[in-house]
Amino acid sequence: xxFALSKFRSFLPAATFAMAAEFLMGLSDSIICxxxxxxxxxxAVNLMQGVFEIVTFVGMMVTVGTSVLFxxxxxxMHVRRAQGYFTLGTLSAVGFGLLTAAVLAVVxxxxxxxxxxxxAVSDMAASYWLWFLPAAALQPVAFFLxxxxxxxxxxxxxxxxYLAQLLGNCLMSVPLTMAFGAAGCAxxxxxxxxxxxxxxLFHFRRNGCMLGWSRHFIYSDFLKISRMSFGDASKxxxxxxxxxxxxxxxxxxxxxxxLPVLAVVVMTIGISEMFDGVANAAQPLASVYIGExxxxxxxxxxxxxxxxxxxxxxxxxLLLLAFPGLxxxxxxxxxxxxxxxxxxxxxxxxTALPSLALVLLFNSYYVFIGREKLSSIxxxxxxxxxxxxxxxxxxxxxxxxxxxxxxxxxxxxxxVLVALYVLARGGRRGFPFLMPTDRxxxxxxxxxxxxxxxICGASASVGAHLGxxxxxxxxxxxxxLLVEEALMVVHDxxxxxxxxxxxxxxxxxxxxxxIRDDGVIFDITDVDARVSSLRSYLVSELMTAIPSRxxxxxxxxxxxVFKL
Amino acid sequence: xTIAVNGRVDTVTAPELEAGLKxxxxxxxxxxxxxxxxxxxxxxxxxxxxxxxxxxxxxxxQIANVQESVREVLDxxxxxxxxxxx
Numbered sequence: 001x002x003f004a005l006s007k008f009r010s011f012l013p014a015a016t017f018a019m020a021a022e023f024l025m026g027l028s029d030s031i032i033c034x035x036x037x038x039x040x041x042x043x044a045v046n047l048m049q050g051v052f053e054i055v056t057f058v059g060m061m062v063t064v065g066t067s068v069l070f071x072x073x074x075x076x077m078h079v080r081r082a083q084g085y086f087t088l089g090t091l092s093a094v095g096f097g098l099l100t101a102a103v104l105a106v107v108x109x110x111x112x113x114x115x116x117x118x119x120a121v122s123d124m125a126a127s128y129w130l131w132f133l134p135a136a137a138l139q140p141v142a143f144f145l146x147x148x149x150x151x152x153x154x155x156x157x158x159x160x161x162y163l164a165q166l167l168g169n170c171l172m173s174v175p176l177t178m179a180f181g182a183a184g185c186a187x188x189x190x191x192x193x194x195x196x197x198x199x200x201l202f203h204f205r206r207n208g209c210m211l212g213w214s215r216h217f218i219y220s221d222f223l224k225i226s227r228m229s230f231g232d233a234s235k236x237x238x239x240x241x242x243x244x245x246x247x248x249x250x251x252x253x254x255x256x257x258x259l260p261v262l263a264v265v266v267m268t269i270g271i272s273e274m275f276d277g278v279a280n281a282a283q284p285l286a287s288v289y290i291g292e293x294x295x296x297x298x299x300x301x302x303x304x305x306x307x308x309x310x311x312x313x314x315x316x317x318l319l320l321l322a323f324p325g326l327x328x329x330x331x332x333x334x335x336x337x338x339x340x341x342x343x344x345x346x347x348x349x350x351t352a353l354p355s356l357a358l359v360l361l362f363n364s365y366y367v368f369i370g371r372e373k374l375s376s377i378x379x380x381x382x383x384x385x386x387x388x389x390x391x392x393x394x395x396x397x398x399x400x401x402x403x404x405x406x407x408x409x410x411x412x413x414x415x416v417l418v419a420l421y422v423l424a425r426g427g428r429r430g431f432p433f434l435m436p437t438d439r440x441x442x443x444x445x446x447x448x449x450x451x452x453x454x455i456c457g458a459s460a461s462v463g464a465h466l467g468x469x470x471x472x473x474x475x476x477x478x479x480x481l482l483v484e485e486a487l488m489v490v491h492d493x494x495x496x497x498x499x500x501x502x503x504x505x506x507x508x509x510x511x512x513x514x515i516r517d518d519g520v521i522f523d524i525t526d527v528d529a530r531v532s533s534l535r536s537y538l539v540s541e542l543m544t545a546i547p548s549r550x551x552x553x554x555x556x557x558x559x560x561v562f563k564l
Numbered sequence: 565x566t567i568a569v570n571g572r573v574d575t576v577t578a579p580e581l582e583a584g585l586k587x588x589x590x591x592x593x594x595x596x597x598x599x600x601x602x603x604x605x606x607x608x609x610x611x612x613x614x615x616x617x618x619x620x621x622x623x624x625x626q627i628a629n630v631q632e633s634v635r636e637v638l639d640x641x642x643x644x645x646x647x648x649x650x
Contacts, residue, residue, distance in 0.1 A: 456576040463602060477602050477633030484574055484604045534612075535605040541640045 002447040003502035003516060004300050007285055007557070012308060014155035016277030018146065021162035023273040025192065026052050027330070028170055029128075029185050030263060034331040036177045037124070039260050039338075042331055044124035044182055046263035047115055047247060049270075051104065051129065051136075053240035057233045058100045059140035062092040065228035066144070067151040068287050068368055069221075074210065075291020077550050077561060084216035086148060089225060093144035101137040104129070115247055118256045128182035135190035142193045145200040151284045152211050153556020154203050161199040168195035208521045208553040231372030231379075232364055238384035239269075245388055246403075254400055261342045264327050265404060268349045271316055275357035278309045279364035284555040286368050292514065294504060295435040296443045302433060305361055313357030320350035341400065348404040355411035356382065362418070362432065371434060374418070382414035442469075442507040450491040450499040450517070458503055459484035462513075469507055475564055479505070479513055482546070482562060485539045486515055486524055490558070492535070494519035513562045516554075524560055525551040565590035566628075570599045573607030582610055591623040594650070598629035603637055615647055626650045 001009075029048075033041030066089030073082035108129045112122050142165060150158035173188025180187070203209055243266060250262045282305040289297040320327065324346035328334070333342055359382045366375035387410040394402030419432065426434045444465055448454040463480030467473065483503055490499065501517040523529070527544050531537045543549060548563035565587065573581060587593050595614070597603075611627065618625040626648045630638065638644040 452575045456572075456574040459574065459604075460572060460602075473601070474633050474636060478636065480602060481604055481637060488575055488605075533605075534609050538605040538608065538637075538641055541642075545640050 001500075002300065002445075003500045003518070004285060004289075004297055004447075005304050006500050007518070007555075008281055008301055008304050011150075011155055011281035011284065012278065014159040015150065015281035016274060016312070017159055018150070018162045019274045019277035019280065021166045022056075022143075023270055025166055025169055025189070026270060026273070027267060028166070028173065029189060030267065030331055032170070032173050032177050032185055032188075033128075033182055034263075034333075036174070037181060039333070039335070040120050040124060041182060042263050042333075043117065043121045043256065043259040044128060045185075046259060046266060047112070047117060047121065047125045048128060048132070049266055050240045050243040050247070051132070053236045053243060054104075055100060055136045055139050056143070057236035057240065058096045059093065059143035060233035060236060061226060061229045062089050062096055062140065063144045063147045063229065064232035064364070064367060065089075065225035066092075067147050067283065068228055069225060070148065071151055071284050071287030071555065072291040074552060074554050075288035077552055079210070079552065080214050080216040082210065083212045083214035085221060085225065086211050087213050087215065088217045088221055089144060089148070092222065092225070093141045097137040097140040100140065101133045104136055105133055116251055117247075117259070121256065121259070124182045128186045131183040131186035132189065135186060135193055138190055138193035138197065142196040142200070145197060145203075147280070148211055149200050149203040150280070151287075151555065152203065152209060153284070153554075154206060154209075155556075157200065157203050157206075161196040164199045165192040165196035168192035208556065210553060227372055228367050228370075231367040231375035234376040235360065235363055235379045235383050238380045238382075242384050242387055246391070249392065249395065250400075250403070253395065257337075258341075258400060260331075260333055260338050261345055261400070263331060264333060264342045265345045265349050265407065267331070268320065268327055268346050269352065269356070269407065272313075272353060272356040272360060274316075275309055275312050275353075276360050276364070278305050278312065278357070279361045281305070281308075282361075283364060283368065286365070288554055288559075290368055292504075292506075293439060293508070294443060294506070294514075295433075295437065296440055296445055297502075297504070298435060299433055300445075302365060305365075306358070309357040309361045310354060313354035317350045317353040320353075321347055324350070344401070345404045348401070348408045351408045352411045355415050359383075359411050359415055365433070369434065374421075374434075378414060378418040381417065382411040386410035386413050439508050444505045446503040446505070448487075448501050448503075450487060450494070450501055450519075452488070452491070455484055455487045455491060458487070462503060462505055465505060466507075466511070471507070471511060475511060478542075479511065479564055482513060482542060482564075483515065485535060485542065486560065487517070488535060489524060489539055490517045490519050492533075493522065511564045513564065515560045515562075516557055518557045521553050521558060523551040524558070525549045525562075565592070566594040566596055568596040568599065572602040573600055573610070574602065574604045575606045578604075578606035578610055581607075582613075585610070585614055587614075587617065587623075591621075592626070593618060593623065594626045594628050596628045597631065597634060600634055601631055603634045608637070608641060608643055611643070611647060624648065 030045045033045045069085045070082045146161050169192030172191045173185045176184030176188045250258050286301045324343040327346045363379040390406035391403045394406040446458045448458045459480045462483050463476050466476035499519040504514040506512040550561045615625045628650050
């Protein structure tokens, strides 16, 4: 398995769990209120789905742009710029969190009244909303720090923070809901976010932590962060608008008694949040490769991400087609009047999941490559534009079944429309990644697991490749020597471990070598490093002879760049 | 006595070469590197070891026909000042 794929796969479980935890966190309040407070509690929390989406949107408005720009700047070896983005992102996350809480406090009463739900549901929603305000301020900060920590290569701590948030939320919410009703549940959610932030602060004590403070930012950076983030976060604002529209439509046409079914439908669509874990797993690597202007490796990561997205989407769809009752039992729906309709609704809506998985992946990917508008248009089409057009249309013809069918169909339709657009713009060669293909011919990647034979093989291949490309023998030989000696030092430093490495030869702007490995973090370019063998002496002398060299720990692995 | 070496001398091939370097009673040994386009630190260690062996028994080791790419490695490490390049 190649270095890029092994890194992607190592990020995938933590990223998927993080998103699953986030989904479960959104769900946990529905589950807790549904089981403890009954269908009224479930309906009240479901009215809040739009608010949850807005809070997530606010967190993402800062996070996605910052993490992409941070990794891309590190990819281009601009550490101070990267840290400038992190500083700006942190300030924005705190500021936006407080602002969101303030705005939600002001609009609480009129928005709940506008739903027109029954008095019992409205009262419970109002109580929940009030006590959710601290969580609304904390969640963007927790989400921001979690993503940045993960982007900086600390997937394990990021995973732990989500676990702390989920467990903290559940452990606190259950007794608090039993004691204080919906308000207690909201307080538990805030305590969970606080627990996550505390866990994430440990990342700053980690060796190789690149997150740091720098005043190296300007006002326009904020706009850049927001523009990029909006592309990715548009799905949340789209979903928030859809939730408000769906709630209002369903209450008006089918009455409050259809709200529990709608809650299950919303939850089924909400599962797609987990699929964002694939894009999150791809993001640190893809952004670094984009920063290095390496379409070859960017595409390699994204193809793997596409396969993973489809596998997750199809897997969950098949599971729900076979066992729709899983969703119902999660929230405690068991009344005979609701169960048949809810089961059918889950089955219909689950068919949207594979398309939604791809929509979410490309929503993030188009942001990575700076196509924020395309990203926003595709996502808003899939989660808002087409559903809002289709569900009243289908609903007026086929009733509630028509509404669910519209929701199941919209993402696939959006995907087809965007695919046709991308094909028209980028042609078949550029499909679906829209990356410039002119740099690929001058790029070559060598992947290896470190042992003397594979290292010498890679060194010989690099030399032969450069010779075939017309590079003078002296430089080709120096590059080959650098590959062998540097990787043998890495091999010796990690004796007994299975270490993967990746060597990129880039002839686009002169001769550049990028050597990555996932061994212990150390700076091989340091000419003052201790010399303990003839090999380390030669490496030290080679480094002196190559003035254009950089070492940067990137997303948790060694990355060395040499211009020969 | 002349020993002609062919091909790359790297971490994997150096032990093979080392096994073949038998100087016997020769007092002057020439290692011909005309067909060696590449040499890493493993090859340097071998040359240094051979040089010390020959010095130890009062003989001489000469390195002949060094290609430019290998010469650069010898220069970078200062080995061109230690070894007898001809």
